[in-house]
Amino acid sequence: MSSPIFADPILDGAADPTVINRRGTEEWWMFYTVRRAAHVGPGVEWVHGSPIGVAVSSDGGASWDYRGTVVGLDDPADPGLNTHWAPEVIWALGEYHMYLSYITGTPDxxxxxxxxxxxxxxxxxxxxxxxSVLPLASEFVIDAAVARSPDGLYRLWxxxxxxxxCTQAATSPDLYSxxxxxxxxxxxxxxxxGHEGPNVFELGGHHWMIVDEWRGQAVFRSDDTRAWERQGLILDLPGDAPExxxxxxHADVVVQDCWAALVYFTHPNTGTDHTHEMDTPSARRSTIHWARLTVEDGILHCDRNVGTLQLQVLQD
Known part of the structure; x- marks a missing residue:
């Protein structure tokens, strides 16, 4: 069964995880949105005002130690409490890059x-x-995903x-422009x-994109990361674990040799999100889980009912 691998110990609202190996170590770092599950305030104020949490695993993801929240992410022009969502963290071109969804203040x-x-x-x-703030298609953009494409360019979805x-795309030769x-x-x-939370990865000889349709993860396949063919839904059916x-x-994918770990969050005490049913701390709480991905005959398969996560550090 897939019991939770992590729950935020302070605000109980871990969401939108991204997982990366800290180079030169056996450590895996998880960055995630920290929703304020017990916040008392009007409307959807509880999903705003969120910092980015950090948890670190030294045993391949089997256990995670909470390391607090990331500091220094606010715009200096924005005093007070601001909103940070859905970090995308990658290593490329000699440094770590974070692409963060940012909202001024705590809207309700x-x-x-x-x-x-x-x-x-x-x-x-x-x-x-x-x-920088990225110049994208509108002023209402969130949920960055970045990967290198076969044509040598980096793509942002x-x-x-x-x-x-919708999911838009942009390209860059250097991750800056x-x-x-x-x-x-x-x-x-x-x-x-409508959907959100794109994530792009390569597995089994194909490029894949998953997006959160709020009824499970939709799967798309591509040979060039430009044209995408829909394949279906995964993680739309309940797992065996009670939570x-x-x-x-909203999920992230960590590719291993012949399989991948899909790390996602769920609301264990409700079936919907951002509705009238999300009006108690119990309903709002969220936990991080993982599922195993494999590819067979060009089809992406997902096993939700898995055991302990064991990631290996792959050589570049």
Whole structure:
């Protein structure tokens, strides 16, 4: 069974995980959104004002030690409590890069508040330097995913809430300057389904994208990371563990030799998100789990009911 691998010990709202090996060590670092599950305030204020939490594992992900929250991510022009969501953290071109969804303040509603993706770099995963706000398709963008494509360019995929919650794409030769490329996965305005939380990875000879459709993770396959073919849904059915009975939400993927770990969060005490049912700390709490991905005959398979996570550090 997939019992939770981590729960935030302070605010009990761990969400949107990303997992990365700290180079030169056996440590795996998890960065995640810390929602305020017990916050007393109007509307959706509890999902705002969130810091980025850090947990570290020295045993391949079997156990995680809470390391507090990341400091220095606020815009200096924004005093007070601000909102940090869905960090994407990668190692590339000699440094760590974080692409963070950022909202000024702590809104109590969804519409009317710009959200942008901000680039940071770090030499060690601890100290982060703010580099820029990315010039993307709208002022309502969140959930960055970054990977290198077969054409040698880095690609950024992200949710554009200003255009039907589609996934947009941009390219860069250096992870600093970005060129808009257009819609990669259609949303509600393009005849598709609204979604969020894209993640792109390579496994079994194909490139894959998963997106959170709030009913499970939709799977898309590509040979070039530009044209994507839908394959279906995974993690839409309950797991066996008592705290893993709801659909899996915003996830990250850590590729191993012939399999991959999909690390996701779920609300164990409710079946929906951001609705009237999310009005108690119990309903709002969220926990981090993992599932095992494999590819067979060009099909991505997902096993949710797995044992202890055991990641290995792969050589470059």
């Amino acid at each position: 509603r969804w519409p009317g508040f710009p959200r942008r993706i901000v680039h940071f770099t770090s030499p060690d995963l601890v100290a982060w330097t703010r580099r 992200y949710k554009d809430e200003g255009n039907g919650s 970005w060129t808009h490329q257009g819609i990669a996965i259609p949303g509600s305005r393009q005849g598709g389904r 893993d009975r709801q659909v899996a939400r």
